[in-house]
Amino acid sequence: KAGVTQTPRYLIKTRGQQVTLSCSPISGHRSVSWYQQTPGQGLQFLFEYFSETQRNKGNFPGRFSGRQFSNSRSEMNVSTLELGDSALYLCASGRWTSTDTQYFGPGTRLTVL
Amino acid sequence: GIQVEQSPPDLILQEGANSTLRCNFSDSVNNLQWFHQNPWGQLINLFYIPSGTKQNGRLSATTVATERYSLLYISSSQTTDSGVYFCAVGEIKETSGSRLTFGEGTQLTVNP
Numbered sequence: 001k002a003g004v005t006q007t008p009r010y011l012i013k014t015r016g017q018q019v020t021l022s023c024s025p026i027s028g029h030r031s032v033s034w035y036q037q038t039p040g041q042g043l044q045f046l047f048e049y050f051s052e053t054q055r056n057k058g059n060f061p062g063r064f065s066g067r068q069f070s071n072s073r074s075e076m077n078v079s080t081l082e083l084g085d086s087a088l089y090l091c092a093s094g095r096w097t098s099t100d101t102q103y104f105g106p107g108t109r110l111t112v113l
Numbered sequence: 114g115i116q117v118e119q120s121p122p123d124l125i126l127q128e129g130a131n132s133t134l135r136c137n138f139s140d141s142v143n144n145l146q147w148f149h150q151n152p153w154g155q156l157i158n159l160f161y162i163p164s165g166t167k168q169n170g171r172l173s174a175t176t177v178a179t180e181r182y183s184l185l186y187i188s189s190s191q192t193t194d195s196g197v198y199f200c201a202v203g204e205i206k207e208t209s210g211s212r213l214t215f216g217e218g219t220q221l222t223v224n225p
Contacts, residue, residue: 045213045214048210056211056212101146102201104156106153
């Protein structure tokens, strides 16, 4: 069974631009969560989608948004990029509840110049 | 929200040594996972262990949910065990969905 895939793996953008990251979950998984990892803040929860609905949201500004498609693939978008948005963005896939094992993708490393 | 504390923050071992990593959490949980982050950033699942004890080769984990802590044991460490180990927990709240709260990690270095 294929694992969680994320594209692109690396991205360089400049301040003010916007970016879209993609995540394809494990086949059969309907929950997709997004996390941001930075040296200063560690791993922080961004949001979670289940069956195309945002089920939970972390404490991030509205510039961070996401969506999920009917095939469970998810995208997250960051608008008006700031230097502090430079981070590793990780996507996790799960079946449907918090009691399920979460499997993470390889991440997208975003650098904002 | 729930708080997760990991200790020690850094650990340096000689190859062949054993180690214990600890994770304390502040509230009842229904999900606890241990991960190893590889040098490329990917989080590799080690254990899903909201309670009880599990073993997988040289690694084992124990979670005592009533006392709100979990331990990860690494025996006969190898240089390939180096990296950051994270504990992550999921709260028992209907609104929490599949949200995980991570500790700050333990940076393990195994020297040859």
